[in-house]
Amino acid sequence: MLDYFLTEAQKTIVEVADRIGREYILPYAHQWDEEEVCDPRPLWAMSKADLFGLFIPEEFGGLGFGTLENCLAIETLSKYCTGVSTTFAASGLGAYPILIAGNKAQKQKYLPAVASGRKLCAFALTEPQAGSDASAIKTTALKEGDYYVLNGIKQWITNGGVADIYIVIALTDPKKGARGASAFIVEKGDPGFAIGKKEKKMGLRASTTTELFFSRCRIPKERLLGREGMGFIIAMKTLDLSRPGVGAQAVGLAQGAMELALSHARKRIQFGQPVYNFQAVSHTFAEMAMRIEAARALVYSTARFIDSGAKNISGASAMSKAFATDVAMWVTERAVQMMGGFGYMRDFLAEKMMRDAKCLQIYEGTNEIQRNIIARELAKFYKD
Numbered sequence: 001m002l003d004y005f006l007t008e009a010q011k012t013i014v015e016v017a018d019r020i021g022r023e024y025i026l027p028y029a030h031q032w033d034e035e036e037v038c039d040p041r042p043l044w045a046m047s048k049a050d051l052f053g054l055f056i057p058e059e060f061g062g063l064g065f066g067t068l069e070n071c072l073a074i075e076t077l078s079k080y081c082t083g084v085s086t087t088f089a090a091s092g093l094g095a096y097p098i099l100i101a102g103n104k105a106q107k108q109k110y111l112p113a114v115a116s117g118r119k120l121c122a123f124a125l126t127e128p129q130a131g132s133d134a135s136a137i138k139t140t141a142l143k144e145g146d147y148y149v150l151n152g153i154k155q156w157i158t159n160g161g162v163a164d165i166y167i168v169i170a171l172t173d174p175k176k177g178a179r180g181a182s183a184f185i186v187e188k189g190d191p192g193f194a195i196g197k198k199e200k201k202m203g204l205r206a207s208t209t210t211e212l213f214f215s216r217c218r219i220p221k222e223r224l225l226g227r228e229g230m231g232f233i234i235a236m237k238t239l240d241l242s243r244p245g246v247g248a249q250a251v252g253l254a255q256g257a258m259e260l261a262l263s264h265a266r267k268r269i270q271f272g273q274p275v276y277n278f279q280a281v282s283h284t285f286a287e288m289a290m291r292i293e294a295a296r297a298l299v300y301s302t303a304r305f306i307d308s309g310a311k312n313i314s315g316a317s318a319m320s321k322a323f324a325t326d327v328a329m330w331v332t333e334r335a336v337q338m339m340g341g342f343g344y345m346r347d348f349l350a351e352k353m354m355r356d357a358k359c360l361q362i363y364e365g366t367n368e369i370q371r372n373i374i375a376r377e378l379a380k381f382y383k384d
């Protein structure tokens with residue numbers, strides 16, 4: 001409802017993503033959810049439209065835009081299927097560490113393929129015993145001559161199997177814990193690297209989530225990103241940059257759910273009139289619209305803040321992720337309620353949207369962790 005004074009280029013990005021959503025995603029969203037399929041066709045359409053390269057600098061094959069443009073694409077795609085937008089956004093998540101810490105040779109080697117969508121990326125931090133407590137990772141990467149040898153297991157990795165490029169956080173100095181962590185580029189097909197089982201998920205079923213196994217996986221030492229010991233900081237900076245994208249997913253998903261339920265409520269006749277005429281129903285939609293607009297404003301402001309070159313982005317990034325995804329959970333649950341029995345049936349997309357929303361409150365850092373980060377940043381900002 002609000003005008004965010006987007007530039008012509010930004011409006012074009014929304015139009016392009018919207019066309020892809022309508023033509024290549026919406027007609028199949030139900031089927032992909034039921035069959036738990038990550039279909040390449042919408043990804044090809046995004047690749048053809050240059051969406052994968054939105055925030056990648058032009059010198060590395062991208063379009064040279066920023067976080068806001070990427071968020072606009074993610075938001076728009078998420079309206080149609082947040083599972084599909086997860087594959088797209090997670091590839092961006094995997095590209096950030098290369099942008100943050102890669103040297104010129106690494107950027108030249110990997111970013112053009114990511115920007116064009118020819119290769120997908122994945123970001124591998126989480127392990128069976130290291131989720132919220134990311135510094136508890138156990139995977140090691142020990143130097144042997146001109147190689148690093150990786151051993152360990154990564155868990156719940158989005159784009160596992162479909163990605164060609166994996167950013168893996170592993171300990172080069174296990175005694176030092178998180179301060180001994182480093183970031184590596186691992187390629188699909190590297191010896192000793194195997195993709196584990198595909199998880200069966202509540203939602204986001206059009207995206208793949210797998211384990212990754214490293215068993216004496218030998219990679220050239222040139223695959224180290226930045227310096228040894230920088231891995232944890234690179235991971236945290238990556239998440240600072242990518243979390244507004246999860247907020248954008250939430251805004252798009254909530255918008256889609258609200259529009260679906262609104263259309264239903266205006267057509268569904270009960271007691272001789274559309275159910276939208278009942279105040280309990282219309283006020284629920286008013287509440288949805290308010291919360292979605294507030295979430296969108298926070299996501300766009302955070303994206304613009306990041307694009308301004310600001311350094312202290314952790315708090316805003318965490319706020320945009322936690323606030324918007326809580327809104328999406330609330331809105332999608334209310335959308336199911338507003339559609340009654342239709343909302344509960346798997347023939348319609350409302351219940352899928354509610355299942356999809358749940359993951360947004362969990363991945364890229366639970367909303368409890370986001371609140372820890374916000375509180376930590378608050379204490380730093382308001383000194384006694």
Ligand code: COS
Nearest residue numbers: 125126131132133134135233236237240314363364365369
């Ligand atoms: N940017 C730069 N540096 C950061 C940082 C950031 N956003 N966040 C932390 N650091 C630095 C700290 O300054 C500290 O540096 P020193 O060792 O030099 O003091 C170091 O990293 C460790 O920070 P901290 O003590 O805050 O780490 P914790 O182990 O307490 O963990 C949380 C911090 C909980 C915030 C982190 O583990 C986290 O984000 N967990 C969630 C992980 C996640 O999102 N998982 C999802 C899977 S990836 S899709």
